[in-house]
Amino acid sequence: MDTQIRHPMLVEANHDENVRQQFVHNLRLVLAKDISPLNHKIYEKKIKPAFIKEYKREPENRHEVRKVMTNDPFYRLYSATQRASQEMMWDSVIDSVEREYDNLHEKAAASPKTKKSSCEVTKDFKTPSYHTAADIHLQPGGYHWEKNENDISAGAVYDRSVFIYAIGGLGNLNDDLGRTLTNYFKEKYPNKSPKKILDMGCSVGHSTVPWVETFPEAEVHGIDCGAGMVKYAHARANYLDKPIHFSQQNAEKTNFENNSFDVVCSHIVLHETSTSAFKNILKECHRILKPGGIMLHLDVPNTDGMDPFTAFITDWEAYNNNETFLVKLRDMNWVSETVEAGFGHNKVQLNKSETYLAQKAIKNGDQPSFRTKFPILVAEK
Numbered sequence: 001m002d003t004q005i006r007h008p009m010l011v012e013a014n015h016d017e018n019v020r021q022q023f024v025h026n027l028r029l030v031l032a033k034d035i036s037p038l039n040h041k042i043y044e045k046k047i048k049p050a051f052i053k054e055y056k057r058e059p060e061n062r063h064e065v066r067k068v069m070t071n072d073p074f075y076r077l078y079s080a081t082q083r084a085s086q087e088m089m090w091d092s093v094i095d096s097v098e099r100e101y102d103n104l105h106e107k108a109a110a111s112p113k114t115k116k117s118s119c120e121v122t123k124d125f126k127t128p129s130y131h132t133a134a135d136i137h138l139q140p141g142g143y144h145w146e147k148n149e150n151d152i153s154a155g156a157v158y159d160r161s162v163f164i165y166a167i168g169g170l171g172n173l174n175d176d177l178g179r180t181l182t183n184y185f186k187e188k189y190p191n192k193s194p195k196k197i198l199d200m201g202c203s204v205g206h207s208t209v210p211w212v213e214t215f216p217e218a219e220v221h222g223i224d225c226g227a228g229m230v231k232y233a234h235a236r237a238n239y240l241d242k243p244i245h246f247s248q249q250n251a252e253k254t255n256f257e258n259n260s261f262d263v264v265c266s267h268i269v270l271h272e273t274s275t276s277a278f279k280n281i282l283k284e285c286h287r288i289l290k291p292g293g294i295m296l297h298l299d300v301p302n303t304d305g306m307d308p309f310t311a312f313i314t315d316w317e318a319y320n321n322n323e324t325f326l327v328k329l330r331d332m333n334w335v336s337e338t339v340e341a342g343f344g345h346n347k348v349q350l351n352k353s354e355t356y357l358a359q360k361a362i363k364n365g366d367q368p369s370f371r372t373k374f375p376i377l378v379a380e381k
C-alpha cells in the first residue's frame with residue numbers, strides 16, 4: 001500500500017484500524033482493476049446484443065445503458081460491493097478520529113501560524129441545501145457536520161479517507177489535482193505570475209497547497225462551506241509550512257471585493273453543487289476577478305467523446321455515492337453557461353488534461369497507476 005505523507009494533523013491509526021483501512025484500500029484496488037472491467041465484457045457479450053435484438057439498434061446514450069445494466073446480477077453485485085467499500089472506508093477512519101478527537105483541536109491550536117496564514121469561520125453560516133439534502137460521498141454528516149465550534153473532525157476524516165478512496169492515486173499528499181491545474185496554468189500562461197489566488201471549495205487544502213508552492217510570492221486564499229474543513233486545512237497548511245488564508249464562505253456569494261483576484265479556481269467542486277449554484281459560482285468568479293484575471297475549474301469527466309457504456313459507468317458516483325448533480329452537470333453546456341455569467345464568448349475554453357502524475361509517469365516510460373482526462377473550464381475576464 002502506498003503511504004500518505006504524515007503531518008501532525010493526520011490521524012494515526014492503531015493496529016486494528018490500520019488493518020481495516022488496508023483491507024478497504026485493497027478491496028477498492030481489486031474492484032477497480034479486476035472486477036469493474038468485467039462489467040464492460042458482460043455489456044458487450046450479453047447486455048448489448050439483447051438490447052439490439054429487442055430494439056433493432058444499439059443503446060444511444062448512458063441513460064439507455066443504465067436501464068439495462070442495472071438489472072444485471074453481476075453489475076448489481078459489483079455496485080453493492082463498491083458502495084460497501086465506501087461505507088467501510090469512512091467507518092475505518094472515523095474510529096481513529098474519534099479516538100484522537102480531544103487531541104485534534106489542541107494540535108490545531110498549536111500549529112505554527114504566520115502573518116500570511118489565517119482562518120475565519122462564520123457564525124450561523126447557512127450551509128447550502130445541496131449539502132444538507134444528502135451526505136455527499138456518504139461521508140457521515142457530510143462536509144459540514146460539527147459537534148461544537150472547535151470541531152475539526154470532518155476535515156480529519158476527509159484527509160485520511162480521500163487517500164483510501166483514491167487508492168493513493170492522488171499522490172502522497174492528495175495533491176495531484178492541484179498540481180495538474182497549476183501545471184496547466186503555467187504551460188498555458190508562461191508569462192503570468194498571479195499575485196492573488198482563490199481556491200473555491202478547498203476542503204482541507206489538498207489542491208490549494210500546490211498553488212502556494214507554484215507561486216510562493218502570491219497571497220493564496222481557500223474557501224469552503226465546511227467550518228471543520230477550513231479549520232483543519234489551516235492547521236494542516238501551517239504544519240506543512242504553506243501560508244494560506246482560509247475562510248468559511250459560500251462560493252456562490254463571497255465577501256471578496258470586485259476585481260480582486262488574478263486567479264480564481266476550483267478542483268472537483270462544481271459537480272457537487274446544483275444548477276443554480278453552478279451559475280452563481282461562475283458569476284461570482286467573474287465579479288471577483290480582476291480584468292485580465294483567469295478562472296479555472298477542473299472537474300470530473302464530462303461525457304464529451306465518451307461511448308455510452310463508459311459514460312454510464314462513470315455515472316456510478318452520481319447514483320450510488322450521492323454526487324447527484326453530476327448527472328445534470330454532464331449534460332449542461334459549460335461554455336455557454338460561462339458566457340452567460342459575463343465572460344466574453346471568445347475568452348472561454350473547455351480543455352482536457354491528463355493528471356500531473358499520469359503525465360510524469362508517461363514521460364518516464366512508466367504505466368500510470370490512474371489515468372483519466374479531466375475537463376478544465378478556462379475563461380479570461
Ligand SMILES: C[S@@+](CC[C@H](N)C(=O)[O-])C[C@H]1O[C@@H](n2cnc3c(N)ncnc32)[C@H](O)[C@@H]1O
Binds near residue numbers: 252
Ligand atoms: C470534492 S471536495 C473538493 C476537494 C478539493 N477542492 C480538493 O481538490 O482537494 C468538494 C468541496 O467543495 C466544497 N463546496 C461545495 N460547494 C461549495 C460552495 N458553494 N461554496 C464553498 N465550498 C463548496 C465542499 O464543502 C467540499 O469541501
